[in-house]
Amino acid sequence: MTTQLNKSATFRVAADVGGTFTDVVSFDEATGESSYGKTLTTPEHLVDGIVTGVQKAATPFPGTRLFLHGTTIAINTILERTGAHTALLTTKGFRDIYEIGRINRPDAYNLFFRKHVPLVKRSLRIEINERMSARGDALIPMRDEEVAAIARDLRMQGIKAVAILFLHSYANNDHELRAKRIVERECPEMFVTASHELSQEYREFERTSTVAANAYIGPRVRGYLREVEERIAREQFKGTFFVVQSSGGLYDVQHAQRECIKMLESGPAAGVIGTRALCERLALRSAIAFDMGGTTAKAGVVLDGEVMMAGNIMIGGYTEGLPIQIPLIDIQEVGTGGGSIARVESGGSLRVGPQSAGAAPGPVCYRLGGKEPTVTDANLVLGRLAPDRFLGGEMKLDRAAAEQAIRDRVATPLGIDWVDAANGIIQIATTTMSHVVTRVTTERGLDAGDFAMVAYGGAGPLHAGLVAKELRIPTVIIPPSPGHFSAHGMLMADLRRDFVRTWFRPLANADFNEMERIYHSMEDEGRLTLERDVTDRANITTMRRADMRYVGQEHAVTVDLPMQLFTARDEAGIKQRFDEVHAQRYGFHADAEPAEIVSLHSSVIGWLDKPKPKRTPRGAPSPEAALSQKRDVYFTESGRFIMTPVYARERLRPGMRIDGPALVEEYASTTVVFEGDVLEVSEFGDLVITIARS
């Protein structure tokens, strides 16, 4: 065992705090059993919800060895603009970089476009008379006294956090490092963060935005994590506390209190990590992770056992968002979910989303004041959801109201009947969601048809079969408790640190010694931080990648570089790997063109041993024992309502086979098995659906 040992502590607990619900999954290593606790998030005091959730999952804190946490506090602090009073120290001449941004206008015809709004106001963006060259030479050396005087002044002004960005700090971080030490010395209580600690990639605006966001959320996130630490300590938790990063990797809570921005999207990332673990247990090499909830659908990809990564994200959307430049799981998102509103717009077109009824007022059938029909209402009137069985029957749905809304607001204006209208709403939602899947596959040079799709989130299992059919995906897998899948994924995560360092070099001139030195320095730093939590060094591995491009090209692609290429100093081998990746992603490559390196990536992974999923041998194929009712459900292929068997998921057993059309119901979601599709229950309880070719 690799983490701090406590023989009697056998639980690992994952708590995923979302906007509406706090999901807790607890896994007992002694028995191999999982238990779940779902509770409303307590925005005033998030930690209360966590403790309640853990109690609901009937897990004792003293018996818990690992506490894994995913939280939306980081992203919400930015979206709600509730962060600290923050200052930015930057290179003389460049304080407006953060406000100027990239000058683009994505809504090109919109005279009323808006730009991003920085988290640090102009008067607190303070210039320091220093300058590095692109090669890392100090053109203007920094004077420590200048920084110290400014730091004292900021303290007087009541500033709580300071971000530091100097140009070309990826080439030489000396000035940033010194400035950080000076500010820390002068203002010991302040949250201080320098850009090179988070990103050593070129692009000054993106790096500024990243470090400023880290500073802005720092005090609040740090306070929150300390509060959780203290609270669970009071509950007699004695194990290790890890936080999930947007990369899907874990980092320890001390680290998380410094590099707060790295936990931005921990929930969605954990879902993809869960997908990877699921691939492993079902011996799949690749899969699409498809997560559909109330307001959005998200997609990520596991390719050959590795999660596909991206280098940045825009918080608040592409048009007005703030970029964060850190390695994270490549997750694409579209504003289509169960709450998406269907609307006939002027001119007579039917649109579904991106407006969402959300949880309040919610779909018409919730009877919480929603007037406009949603995707959930369409599923209800088509019989896919049952009015009296939603959330295990805790919430009654109003079918008549849903039908009326679809008639009045969609069917009548379009001159079609209400069944076609409801079915049309779902078909349109299906196509928009299939496009989000192609954004992570087709646009990356991958064929969605080569993948299995793992579907989760409350609404994922309802729609996965249709999205799969649209994209000719042969297999859909619904894991156990799809509504808790992100929390479950956290249990499957490993410790991870990612580094990226910009290093512009033509490949032909790349000095392997220097490259080796850079990789080593990143790897050493990674090992150092992981060794505290991973006692067996053999469980720490490293991965090398590089961003490369043809000389003269602007955009780089990330190429995995196996270690033997470095040992053999195989420049031609690196070029060949790059050509292959380029050809795969973009459909062409140029053997004869020279390549250049833009950035070196290193990932250091501390492997934790994972919960062993419980395996139950397959039994008889007949699902008869799980049948709970039959009801009328509409299916497109037949174009009519069909009396359809409905099965209770908790009574399904490995080996059972169900021929579509059929429904499988469980507490927070319903799986639709469409006509011609065949479901089989895996030894781990997954629903594996083979999609008929249309």
Added chain:
Amino acid sequence: MMAGAGRGSASPVATEIVRNGLIAITEEMKSNLMRTAYSMIIYEAQDFTVGLFDPAGNTVSIGIGLPMFTRGMSDVVKAMIAHYGAADSPERMEPGDVLITNDAYLTGSHLNHITLVVPIFDQGALCGFSVCMAHWQDIGGALNIVSRDIFSEGLQVPILKIHRAGALNRDLMAVIRMNVRIPERAMGDLNAQVAAVKSGARRYLELVGRYGRDVVLDAIAAIMDRSEALARERVRSIPDGVYLAESYMDDDAVDLGKRVPIKVKVIIAGDAMTVDLSEVALQVKGFYNSGEAAGRACCQVAFKCLTSPTELPINEGSFRALNVILPKGTVVSAVKPAPMQRWMTYPMTVVDTIIKALAPAIPERVIAGHHADLMTVFLNGRHPSDGKLFLLPGGLTGGGWGAKACEDGMSATICINDGDTHNSPVEQIEAKYPVVVERYALREDSGGAGHWQGGLGTERVVRAASEFNFNTQVERVYCRPWGLFGGHPGSGNQVVVRTNDAVEVRLTGGKVQGRVLRAGEAYILRSGGGGGYGSPLDRPIEPVQRDLDEGYITKERALGCYGVVIEPKTGRIDPDRTAARRSDLRARGGLIAQRDNEDAGALEATIAEAPAGRFFTDGLMFPLRCC
């Protein structure tokens, strides 16, 4: 209004599914091109446009790229249909073809814009076109001059096949390779474009395969009908009438100081809009001309901005309610052999002027003038590291945009010719080229004062680390971004050269051809601010105080243009005394503001030129002192 959007074989649901599909295809083409392109101008500046077209060449969906390219691609496709359909054409379009041209008078733009077209065949029947236009960094032609005809501007490729039935046209490739300065890069961009158009064709065929040719074409027709209906509805909400506006360009870089008038007439009648560009200046000697497609695009851009700015896909139907009157031979409908290199510059001011014309009709939907220039520089020289030629298309600094009826103008944003165009990171430019950027900042006080203030321009100071040739073609130094309804104009664009004895030489115009900058010398680009909206005396004092505190405006501006009174000890605006002073100023017609907000540099230059009668056009748009 139609009952439902279905048409022929396409139900409303199918129509929406096809609509989503078309948008996704053009987005995919766009990302394929961006990620594979060699040139910074394609990737970072997004100087490209992709699209799908119906069998007649009408626009089905455009993924921009450049907003100004709403017209040119369709015109190219139609010309190709005519070319290969002509009775005397030795060959027809066939499956596997990739067609090419950069005919400037077809695209309406310059020779750098290479358009590739794939005719898409479904079981032998033509069902559409997949098209990609992208800017090549170099197409040959002379450097460091103002060209006087198209022949000086580089290689002209007529309508040809670069792939014939799947086979590469090696002869044509050889001609191109021989005529461009950096063939590897051109070939790289060409490959990226081929990949993009082919992926568009493939995806479009998949859509046709899934839903059927008739359904897809009927859905497209329905989408166009609906876009038309939407646009007509919006036009109907504009009061009928004839609306005029005028502005001018500084000059054409040949007849220095000779203003080039831009006069537009907009006629609203019911649900149709006519834009009459008959009185726009005739084509000029210098390379600021653009072709008819650009002139029409100006009207389309203004029309779309005012009717359905965020409606997708961008398609032919959106423009059916628009009529354009555009005789041949103007600066935006130039004919051969007019030089076209800087085609993009004048049309921006034409768009702004059309919007200005409609200000009295729809004050809440228009915007005050913007800086209206790309603010580009073009550097070339020998790189000190390897002695090789380098070409750096730089600049793209962004500038101020006009204020609106409800909001201040945006600062530091790309002009209306471009959309999702990015500036280049300073860290990247310095890593690749022998320059040091000393400063990239907002230009304080550059936004026009107003109840709503214009956005700020930027200032970029770039020092030469080794000697190179410096070119820039900045317009609108004199014709400053106008304000509306009493708002002041923003600062004009400016170009300055700083010599090694630290003297800043403010150039009288914004145009520099091949000036040698020695190591240590610098150029400074200052982009204009946006025009203000409404009287500055009506601006509440809170935003004035905020702008003062944050350093967006100076105290002089606050006192001079906004008529506030500042308590010297605290630096706070005194509300009561401000109210009194403002009411006094109003009684005197706001004279103080006019006296204090003048651009000393522009004034000096215009006085110098006024005796030669070169300052005003016959419209006398701006008094010597703008505000």
